[in-house]
Amino acid sequence: MSDLIISPKPDDPxxxxxxSGFxxxxxxxxxxxxxxxxLTLYLNRQEIVTMMTIGDHPDLLAVGYLANxxxxxxxxxxxxxxYDDDLGVVVVRTRHETNFEEKLKKKIRTSGCAQGTIFGDVMESFEDVKLPGNTILSGRVLQNLLKKINTMPSLYLTAGAIHGCVLARDDAPIAYMEDVGRHNAVDKIAGWMWLNDCDPADKLFYTTGRLTSEMVIKCVMMGIPILISRSGFTAWGVDLARSAGLTLIGRARGARFTVLSGEERVIFDSQPVTETSK
Structure with a gap:
């Protein structure tokens, strides 16, 4: 865990x-x-979106949302x-004034929790992204990564009802974020990467959520070549992953996983699952 830079704070009151209940x-x-x-996000003087979030790392969430x-x-x-905690407002300021009035009109509602959205021209940029092809993931490395993630302290273990996302290099977690919406957890990591000039080429991305079109789009826009989930897929998510050359791995639990796109990056060397190891 020595490579882990930022992680959940389950003890934060x-x-x-x-x-109370029964x-x-x-x-x-x-x-x-x-x-x-x-949390209402402004880019300079323009209101962009209001998000429902657990409230940690509003700066990373704001920057990541705008980047994606x-x-x-x-x-x-x-x-x-x-960031103003009392007002629930975060303002990202750039050197030059911006105006995304027309862009904001081109919203596409996604399947993300808490009404995730993407904007129409993101799809145009998505088609131009070229993901690196030399990042390789072996089944045994994935198995080690999953074990580390599942044993890390998290708000999920404390209270549940939350999604987690992890940025990793091989089987070493680097950044671990949680939120009520999986797209928020993704955006926090995207914000951390943007502010720290993190190279995505040799990274893996893990999410507890479904592998939907939104998750695939965000991962591709972040330049990360491998996306992993313990959950399942949607058909459009698979189609987009294949068109972008993204390695898409789902139903990843223990030594088991399913690859529906980008199998050329995967080394299939997982230990066989026996009755005693289930």
């Missing part, structure tokens, strides 16, 4: 709350539940990110 026998119980807060929507450009650097 702002991220979950104790709620179990199946009617006995009173106390349980932890995750928080859910509205093609609203940030290398020749217009970020000069500051301001």
């Amino acid at each position: 702002k991220l979950s709350a104790s709620v 179990d199946q026998t009617g006995v009173p119980v106390e349980t932890r539940v995750v928080t859910e807060r509205a 929507q093609n609203m940030l450009e290398p020749d217009n650097p970020i000069t500051g990110v301001d």
